[in-house]
Amino acid sequence: MNDKEKLLRDWGRMCKKSGRCSNCPMDRMKEKEGSCDLCQLWAARHPEQAVKAIEKWGAEHPAKTMQDVFLEQYPEVSLDGCGIISIMPCVMENISCRTDDGGDMLRDCQGCRHNYWSQEVADE
Numbered sequence: 001m002n003d004k005e006k007l008l009r010d011w012g013r014m015c016k017k018s019g020r021c022s023n024c025p026m027d028r029m030k031e032k033e034g035s036c037d038l039c040q041l042w043a044a045r046h047p048e049q050a051v052k053a054i055e056k057w058g059a060e061h062p063a064k065t066m067q068d069v070f071l072e073q074y075p076e077v078s079l080d081g082c083g084i085i086s087i088m089p090c091v092m093e094n095i096s097c098r099t100d101d102g103g104d105m106l107r108d109c110q111g112c113r114h115n116y117w118s119q120e121v122a123d124e
Contacts (some may be wrong), residue, residue: 007051009120010058015039017061026053067117080110089116 018024021039029049030042043050067085071077078086089095089112 006058007054009063011054013061013063014054014057025057026050029053063120065117066119066121069121070117080113082110082114084110084114085117086113088113092116 014026015024018027021027024039026039026043030037030039030046035042037045039050070085080086088109095116
């Protein structure tokens, strides 16, 4: 996921987690200015401030990954040298190691594990 995608996902998580606009950091910023704009319009007019608010919130509320959830239950599981759980996704779920087009088996098991365990899970 690139920085732009992460920013947009964090914005969505921030909005969802806030529950009400009055609990949202961005809403508080626009109220200080006396703005009644919708967040999207305000963010378009004040991109630097919007990005700072979203990045700050994202750093304070990191997204949970499959690995985070698994480690809560099994904190002693083996990790590889990069800090990724050593268990292969195909062992956890009925996931095929074939490519999307049905071609040859994938050879990059480490990349597969990294992609699987770093997937974000839905916030509760």
